[in-house]
Amino acid sequence: MLLRDVYAAGTRVLAAATGFRVPPGDDRAPCLVVVDPSRPEEPADHDARLLRLVGECAADGTVALIACGGTTAPGVLAPRGWSAVQATLTAAGFAVTLTPFDVLGACSPWRAALGVRRDRVLAELDAHLAAPSVRRAAALVETHLVVRLAPEQAGRVLVVGRRGSAPPPVPAPSRAAFDAAMRPLLHDDAVMRWLAFVDAELLTGAGVDLVGWMRSVASPAVGRLLRSRGRWWHEDLEVQRLGEAAAHRLARETIRALDGEVAATLEYDLVAAFNEAIGAWVDEERPA
Amino acid sequence: MTRPLVFVSCGAPVAPLLAALAQRYVLVVPDGVIAERLRAAGLEALPWQAFADPARVQAIRAAAPGLSDAWMARLAAADVAWGFGGRDRRAACLAGVRAVVERTVASQLLVGEIGRSLVATGRLAAIVLHEDVTAPVRALLAASGAAGVPSVHLPHGVYARERLVGADVHGTLHADVVAVGGTAQRAWFLARGVPVDRIVVTGNPAWDRLHGLRRDAFPPLGLPPGPVVTLATSWIGGDSAHRSHVARLHARMTTAAIAAVARIRRVRPDVRLVLRPHPSAPPEADAALIRHAVDAGAMPDRVERGDATALLARTDVLVTLPSSIAVEAILVGTPVVSLAFAYDGDAVRPCDLDPEAVAAAVQAALDDRGDAFAARRADFATRYAGPSDGRAGERVLALIADLVARRAVTAAPDRLDVARGLAVASRWADVVDALDGDERPDALALRADAFARLGRMGEAEPCFRAALAGGAGAAAHAGLGLLLLERGAHAEAEAMLRGAAALDATSDLAWCGLGVLAALRGDVDGAVPLLRRALAINPANGDARGALDALVGG
Numbered sequence: 001m002l003l004r005d006v007y008a009a010g011t012r013v014l015a016a017a018t019g020f021r022v023p024p025g026d027d028r029a030p031c032l033v034v035v036d037p038s039r040p041e042e043p044a045d046h047d048a049r050l051l052r053l054v055g056e057c058a059a060d061g062t063v064a065l066i067a068c069g070g071t072t073a074p075g076v077l078a079p080r081g082w083s084a085v086q087a088t089l090t091a092a093g094f095a096v097t098l099t100p101f102d103v104l105g106a107c108s109p110w111r112a113a114l115g116v117r118r119d120r121v122l123a124e125l126d127a128h129l130a131a132p133s134v135r136r137a138a139a140l141v142e143t144h145l146v147v148r149l150a151p152e153q154a155g156r157v158l159v160v161g162r163r164g165s166a167p168p169p170v171p172a173p174s175r176a177a178f179d180a181a182m183r184p185l186l187h188d189d190a191v192m193r194w195l196a197f198v199d200a201e202l203l204t205g206a207g208v209d210l211v212g213w214m215r216s217v218a219s220p221a222v223g224r225l226l227r228s229r230g231r232w233w234h235e236d237l238e239v240q241r242l243g244e245a246a247a248h249r250l251a252r253e254t255i256r257a258l259d260g261e262v263a264a265t266l267e268y269d270l271v272a273a274f275n276e277a278i279g280a281w282v283d284e285e286r287p288a
Numbered sequence: 289m290t291r292p293l294v295f296v297s298c299g300a301p302v303a304p305l306l307a308a309l310a311q312r313y314v315l316v317v318p319d320g321v322i323a324e325r326l327r328a329a330g331l332e333a334l335p336w337q338a339f340a341d342p343a344r345v346q347a348i349r350a351a352a353p354g355l356s357d358a359w360m361a362r363l364a365a366a367d368v369a370w371g372f373g374g375r376d377r378r379a380a381c382l383a384g385v386r387a388v389v390e391r392t393v394a395s396q397l398l399v400g401e402i403g404r405s406l407v408a409t410g411r412l413a414a415i416v417l418h419e420d421v422t423a424p425v426r427a428l429l430a431a432s433g434a435a436g437v438p439s440v441h442l443p444h445g446v447y448a449r450e451r452l453v454g455a456d457v458h459g460t461l462h463a464d465v466v467a468v469g470g471t472a473q474r475a476w477f478l479a480r481g482v483p484v485d486r487i488v489v490t491g492n493p494a495w496d497r498l499h500g501l502r503r504d505a506f507p508p509l510g511l512p513p514g515p516v517v518t519l520a521t522s523w524i525g526g527d528s529a530h531r532s533h534v535a536r537l538h539a540r541m542t543t544a545a546i547a548a549v550a551r552i553r554r555v556r557p558d559v560r561l562v563l564r565p566h567p568s569a570p571p572e573a574d575a576a577l578i579r580h581a582v583d584a585g586a587m588p589d590r591v592e593r594g595d596a597t598a599l600l601a602r603t604d605v606l607v608t609l610p611s612s613i614a615v616e617a618i619l620v621g622t623p624v625v626s627l628a629f630a631y632d633g634d635a636v637r638p639c640d641l642d643p644e645a646v647a648a649a650v651q652a653a654l655d656d657r658g659d660a661f662a663a664r665r666a667d668f669a670t671r672y673a674g675p676s677d678g679r680a681g682e683r684v685l686a687l688i689a690d691l692v693a694r695r696a697v698t699a700a701p702d703r704l705d706v707a708r709g710l711a712v713a714s715r716w717a718d719v720v721d722a723l724d725g726d727e728r729p730d731a732l733a734l735r736a737d738a739f740a741r742l743g744r745m746g747e748a749e750p751c752f753r754a755a756l757a758g759g760a761g762a763a764a765h766a767g768l769g770l771l772l773l774e775r776g777a778h779a780e781a782e783a784m785l786r787g788a789a790a791l792d793a794t795s796d797l798a799w800c801g802l803g804v805l806a807a808l809r810g811d812v813d814g815a816v817p818l819l820r821r822a823l824a825i826n827p828a829n830g831d832a833r834g835a836l837d838a839l840v841g842g
Contacts, residue, residue, distance in 0.1 A: 117367045189453040196455075204371025211373045230630045231449055232638075236533055241452055244529035246372050248455035254385055257366035258359050262396050265426035268457050269392055271527050273384040279530040281373055281380075 030058040032166075036065035040080035040156065041106050050085060054092045060164025063089065068107040069100055069154035082157040094161030097169045103146045103202075104138075105155025110202055121201060128197055131190035137182065138194070144178035179217040186214065186238045187226055196245035211282060214238040239282055247274035292413040293406065294688075295336070295428065298322055299418025301442035304493040304681050306331060309688075313413060316406065318424065336428075339405040341713050345398060351828035352394035358827045359393070360386050392423055399424045401713070403431025408709035408718075413692045415439035416684075420462040421527075429462050435705060438691035439463035442493065442684060446612045446672070447476050448629065454480070457527050461486055465691065467684050469495070469615070472632045472671040488687055491673050491680025498597065498619040499678030506601040511589050514558030515604040515654055518592075519545045521577065522609035523566040538609055540641050541627040542577075543584045545607045548646035550585035560589045564599060566611065605653040607646065615672045618665055623653035635661070635668035704731050716741045729758035737767045745771060762792035770801050778805060796826035804835050812839055 034057045036049055050065070057063045067082035082098060089096050104110055104125060114121050128134050151157045160169055185191045199210045215236070223233035251270035255263045294313035296302050306315060310331040317323050318336055326333035363385060370378040406412045415432055417425055420441040429439055441463035453459060459480035466482065468474045469492040477487050509516065521542060524534050549561045563577055574591050581588045592599050596613065597620060600606065606617040610629040614636055617624050624636045625646065631638070639649045669676040707722040711734060719738035723731045736751035752768035769784030782805055788798035803818030816839055822832035 115367075117369075121369075189455070192452055193454055199373065200369040200371040203374050204369065204376050206374065208374050227630065227638075229449075230632065232628045232630060234537055234628060234641075236530070237450075240530040240533060241450075243372075244452045245455045247529060248452070248457075250368075250370070250372075250381060253368045254363065254381075257363050257368050259362075261430050262393065262400065262427070263359070265396055265400075265423050265430055266388055266392055267423075267426065268421045268527055269388045269423050270385065271457050273388050274381070275527065275529050275531060277377070277380055277384050278372055279532050281375075281377070282530060283532055285373065 030056055030061065032058050032061045034061065034063045036063075038065075040066050040068045043079055046080035047088075050080075050088055054089070054094075054161075057161075057163065060166055062163075062166040063094065063161045065159055067157045067159050069102070069105075069151050069157045070107050070109045070112065071152055082151045082159060085159050089159065089161040092161075094163050097160045097162070098151050099147050099158040099160070099169070100149045100151045100154030100156075101142050101146050101158065102155035103142070103149065103153065108155030109153060111155070124197060128190065128194040131188075131194075133185060133188040134190050134194045137185045137188075137191045140178060140181050140185075144173055144175065144181075147172045183217050183219060183222055184225055186217070186241070187222065187231070187233075192241045193245045193249070196242060196249050199242070199246065200249065211239050211242065211285060214242060236282075243275065243278040243282060247271050247278055250274045291332070291411075293334075293409065293411045294413055295406065295415040295432075297417045297419065297425065299442075299444050300494040301444050301492050301684075302416055302418045304496060305416065305685060308681070308685055309416070314411075316412075336399075336402045336406070339402050339409070340398060341401070341405065341715075344401050344714055347828065348397045348401060349394055352397060353390075354823075354827035355397075356386070356389045356393050358824065359389055396423055396427045399427035400431045403428045404709050404712040407432055407435040407437060408706065408713050408715065410706060412437050414688050415463070416688060417441050417463060418444040420466075421457045421460075426462060433464075435709065436695055438688075438695050439465070440684070440688055440691065441466045442490075443468060443473060444492075444494070444612070446610070446615060446631075447473065448610060449476070456480070465687065467687055468674075469680075470670055470672045470674045488683075489674045490683040490687060491675055491677075493681035493684055495616065495619055495673050495676075496678045496680050498616060499676060501597070501601065501620060503601040503621055506598040509560075509562070509590070509592075509599070509602045511560045511562075512558070514560050515556070516560045516562055516602060517549055517552075517605050517607060517650060518562040518564050518599060518603040519549075520564040520606060520608040520611055520613045521566050521569065522611045523568045537628075539580070541609050542580055544641045544643050544646050545627060546581045546584035546586045547643035548607075548650055551643055551647040552650060553586065561586050562599065562603065563588045563591045564596070564613070565591065565593060567593075605650050607650060615668075618668050619673060619676065621665065623656045623661065625649045625653055631668070632671045633664065633668045635664040704728065704734070707731070707734055711738065714741075727754075727758070729755045729760035729764070732758060733760040733764035733767065736764070740767060740771055745775070762788040762795050762798065765791060766795050766797040766801065770797060773801055773805060778808070781805060794825050796822040796829045796832065799825065800829055800832040800835070803832065807835060807839060815839060 034053050036053050038044055038049060040046065053063045053065060065085065067080050067085045069082055086096050086098065102108060111118065111122070129138065146154055162168070195210065203210055218236070218238050220233065226233045248271055251267055251274055254270055255267060291314050292312070293316050294309055295316045296306060296309065298306070298317055306326065309315060310333070315326060315331060315333040316336050317326065317333055320335040320337065323333040323335040360382070364382060370376060370381040412432060415428065415437060417439065419425060420429065420439070433439065441461065443466065447458055451459065461477065461482045465486050465488055466477060467488050467490040468477065470489060474487050474489055478484065519542070522538060524531050524538065528534055546561070549559060552559050561581070563581060565574055565577060571593070578588060578591060596616060600617045600620045600622050603617070603622050605623050605625060606614065607625045607627065608614045608617070609627055614624045614626055614631060618635050626636045626638050627646065628641055629638065637649045637653055639646050674680060703722050703726065707719045710718045710722060716738040720735055720742070723735040726732070726735070732751055732755035736748045736755055739745070739748035739751055749768070749771055752764055752771065755764040756768065765784045765788035769781045769788060772781035772784060781801065785798050785801040785805065788795050789802065792798070799818050800822035803815045803822060806815035806818060816836065819832045819836040819839070822829050823836065
């Protein structure tokens with residue numbers, strides 16, 4: 001998606017056995033736009049590819065490629081790290097723009113920190129992403145919020161280098177547009193379950209106030225949409241639904257950890273206990 | 289011949305079935321007082337506690353605290369993300385779980401024991417429930433489901449679409465089949481992924497008595513003349529998210545409804561207001577409800593906790609918070625205004641929490657009679673009460689009979705399964721009898737274990753060896769190992785116990801035996817971790833506990 005934004009007629013696309021698929025481009029160097037579609041996390045001679053990219057770019061041209069995000073400290077698995085790419089392009093006279101994305105992706109610090117929980121948590125993430133509405137919500141988060149993160153916090157980074165009179169990058173969409181697009185999705189059950197997952201697995205300790213944001217974007221106007229679906233809206237309904245999803249998830253996680261037939265029978269009581277606790281937390285943080 | 293048993297939970301949809309079920313079955317109920325009442329009414333009924341072995345009950349009570357501690361230790365070490373709202377809530381979450389575990393674990397083990405004992409009788413034909421999510425019911429279903437005892441859930445409430453699909457305890461069916469009231473409830477379960485072949489539209493037996501009811505057959509309420517508006521409150525279950533907020537919301541609904549009646553009274557002073565508390569609300573809440581009404585501007589004419597049907601038949605408009613009383617009212621022929629809750633169809637008028645809007649809806653409903661209302665009412669009845677012909681109970685009874693018959697044909701109980709149930713209930717002599725002549729290795733192993741527990745070592749040892757010769761697994765190795773250990777044949781005992789541990793690393797008997805063996809050889813340092821391992825697997829292992837206490841002190 002991001003590379004496609006850079007692609008234009010006459011773009012030179014470096015061949016890649018796997019990865020991002022774009023139409024074959026004009027192969028006469030130098031080119032105004034040179035795109036490398038290879039996957040940064042896959043083993044390859046990325047240094048050589050990068051030098052070729054630079055060599056085939058016109059004096060007032062643009063190069064674009066994907067690099068791994070996250071930390072680029074020595075020893076960390078990042079076959080093509082964003083900071084090395086940035087340094088090479090800067091040295092070659094490019095003005096470099098970094099657009100982080102894929103915050104839950106393969107090279108993200110979030111995944112790296114999962115440790116032994118990795119398989120289970122990623123399996124749950126995959127199950128959430130099976131819902132089209134969740135994929136829409138995740139795309140909104142990527143294109144509106146993740147692009148504002150530091151490259152260290154993302155899984156991958158779009159690196160665009162411009163030389164001479166190449167046009168500047170398009171600014172990220174506004175936060176208001178994100179809120180407006182997300183508002184109806186907060187009443188999609190799959191999205192709410194995914195948000196409870198993200199809140200627990202990604203946002204805890206990150207200083208992101210999901211509850212406060214939900215309260216800020218909630219609107220009685222959404223009631224009309226809901227009423228057409230035979231549902232009702234009331235103040236704080238979104239937060240209540242997040243709590244419902246979180247309580248259920250916490251109960252399920254508890255039962256999984258206890259791993260026994262008797263533990264599974266306690267689901268109702270565990271959900272009730274977590275509901276009670278979450279209700280108190282949400283009340284504590286309610287604006288006066 | 290001894291009559292078969294049926295477990296019944298006795299909630300509103302199940303209660304109308306009891307007399308018919310009692311003609312064929314002995315009723316097993318979850319409470320001694322209920323059993324007394326049923327017996328007083330001439331129905332043969334037993335409390336489920338009657339099926340608990342007193343020795344096992346005592347053992348469970350003794351083991352429960354240790355199990356709670358073991359669970360919490362496991363949970364504390366588990367890799368769970370305990371976050372919410374951007375903050376780590378680990379301490380509060382663990383405290384909440386501990387409270388649940390300590391409060392429930394003994395009773396859950398006990399219900400499981402009762403369930404297995406009921407199955408072991410070989411007489412439990414079916415389980416009929418008005419709720420299949422609460423902890424005791426889940427324990428019963430877990431114990432009985434393994435033996436193939438069929439179960440039917442008759443939901444007693446109206447489930448809200450607002451409840452999150454995939455995160456709602458009611459959205460998972462734990463019984464085999466759910467007998468739903470109508471198409472609305474069927475769609476609700478389907479939307480939550482319950483397979484279509486496990487949902488049967490029967491109607492709700494609790495509403496059979498409303499069929500063909502004549503409104504004028506009920507005596508007047510004894511109020512001064514004037515149209516009667518009844519306000520029914522709701523109930524907020526433990527599984528409701530953010531209960532304090534929902535309680536505030538319900539208070540706002542109540543205020544809006546009462547303020548609406550106050551407005552109507554300005555132009556129609558003869559309008560009567562009756563308050564109907566939810567049956568689950570405690571009686572002491574009535575005074576607060578009256579104060580609430582007075583504060584909101586309308587003095588109620590009555591608080592009515594009596595027969596709901598009689599009240600609804602004499603009510604001109606019911607204003608209700610989310611509750612199944614709306615369905616009963618429509619079936620009785622009373623127009624309903626629902627606050628901030630949408631029912632399927634057009635019979636119930638949904639309304640915002642604005643006194644002006646509620647007043648307008650109530651006034652429109654007061655005039656809502658005739659063919660148009662009758663048509664909307666019939667449509668609503670189909671959605672929520674199925675055929676609405678007064679025969680829902682018959683259909684549910686037929687469904688139960690069908691499930692029982694199918695099980696009898698397709699799943700004659702295997703005697704090894706029966707013997708396992710008897711073993712869980714510590715009925716060792718019955719295990720020996722049940723498996724007489726059964727040459728399957730697992731049957732031989734279980735019979736050998738029963739011989740050993742009865743002290744019949746001379747019969748136990750050849751039985752264990754026959755089981756092992758036939759390929760029996762870890763249980764036979766561990767059983768023979770312990771027998772040999774007791775007899776002093778330590779070398780062969782060790783080989784057997786090590787074999788058991790290798791075949792099944794979760795065999796607490798094997799680790800316990802190896803621990804005792806090490807202790808007998810004077811290797812205390814080696815014995816202690818083995819015994820602790822056995823206890824970590826099974827905190828109720830009394831031999832491991834006793835040996836460990838002897839080695840390191842209490």
